[in-house]
Amino acid sequence: MPSQEAIEHLEVFGYCVIESAISTERCDQMAEKYFQLHEDPNFHSDFQSPGEIGGINQTLFGTINKDEMCWDCIAHPEVLEVVWHFLGPNARLGEACTKWIKPGAEMGGIHVDSTHDLPYPFPDVPWLINSIWMITDFTEENGATVFVPMSHKSRRRPLGLSPDDKRICPIVGRRGSVVLWHGGVWHTNGPNISQGHHRMALNIAYYPAWWNCAREGGHQPVFPEKFERMPKELQDLCRHKVGRHRSEVYEF
Numbered sequence: 306m307p308s309q310e311a312i313e314h315l316e317v318f319g320y321c322v323i324e325s326a327i328s329t330e331r332c333d334q335m336a337e338k339y340f341q342l343h344e345d346p347n348f349h350s351d352f353q354s355p356g357e358i359g360g361i362n363q364t365l366f367g368t369i370n371k372d373e374m375c376w377d378c379i380a381h382p383e384v385l386e387v388v389w390h391f392l393g394p395n396a397r398l399g400e401a402c403t404k405w406i407k408p409g410a411e412m413g414g415i416h417v418d419s420t421h422d423l424p425y426p427f428p429d430v431p432w433l434i435n436s437i438w439m440i441t442d443f444t445e446e447n448g449a450t451v452f453v454p455m456s457h458k459s460r461r462r463p464l465g466l467s468p469d470d471k472r473i474c475p476i477v478g479r480r481g482s483v484v485l486w487h488g489g490v491w492h493t494n495g496p497n498i499s500q501g502h503h504r505m506a507l508n509i510a511y512y513p514a515w516w517n518c519a520r521e522g523g524h525q526p527v528f529p530e531k532f533e534r535m536p537k538e539l540q541d542l543c544r545h546k547v548g549r550h551r552s553e554v555y556e557f
């Protein structure tokens with residue numbers, strides 16, 4: 306989808322898909338690496354919660370320091386065109402993390418992102434453009450992300466929505482495609498009811514320059530030696546979070 310069309314789709318429906326933004330060969334290399342990272346006990350402290358160790362729905366933070374392949378995704382030109390349109394030219398990286406949905410995982414709770422203490426109505430300007438790269442194919446059976454199209458227009462969270470509400474749509478696609486969404490659209494991971502198909506995703510969040518990035522727990526700093534090696538465009542996105550420990554870059 307050309308960026309202009311993607312922008313329009315996101316504006317109206319709350320999400321859009323850019324197909325085949327990276328090659329399947331690259332995805333397969335990334336998948337292999339990400340499955341290993343999730344299994345590596347050295348990184349267990351980077352799970353979103355300690356209860357995820359050995360679990361069937363895992364989020365592993367700090368991908369930017371662990372894997373340089375994800376750098377091309379974070380600063381992908383077509384993605385950045387959409388991000389800059391909604392968040393302005395000084396948009397910043399929130400976090401890049403990997404999300405593994407194993408067979409047997411249940412559908413997540415439908416939610417909006419980064420709004421825990423925001424009053425209603427939510428801001429009428431986007432506060433987050435979130436994205437999920439399909440590192441393995443996304444299917445209706447293996448946990449593809451699900452969305453309620455246009456729900457970002459409600460400017461509230463999805464209270465009391467039944468998991469089998471007909472408005473919930475899985476967004477499926479070949480690996481290498483990326484879904485972008487407005488943080489206010491109602492969404493979650495689908496259930497993995499497949500026979501042995503694992504879903505791996507790279508989740509990259511972008512915030513506008515005015516957003517307080519310390520609000521989100523778990524987001525990791527970018528190590529200085531990694532930052533030095535990055536192309537300029539990626540450095541610009543990460544400029545606010547260079548350090549060795551989270552406490553150095555976020556005040557709380």
Ligand SMILES: O=C(O)CCC(=O)C(=O)O
Nearest residue numbers: 404418449450493494508
């Ligand atoms: O894993 C998924 O499909 C959804 C993840 C999600 O809700 C998010 O990244 O905000």
Ligand SMILES: [Fe+2]
Nearest residue numbers: 416417418492
């Ligand atoms: Fe989410």
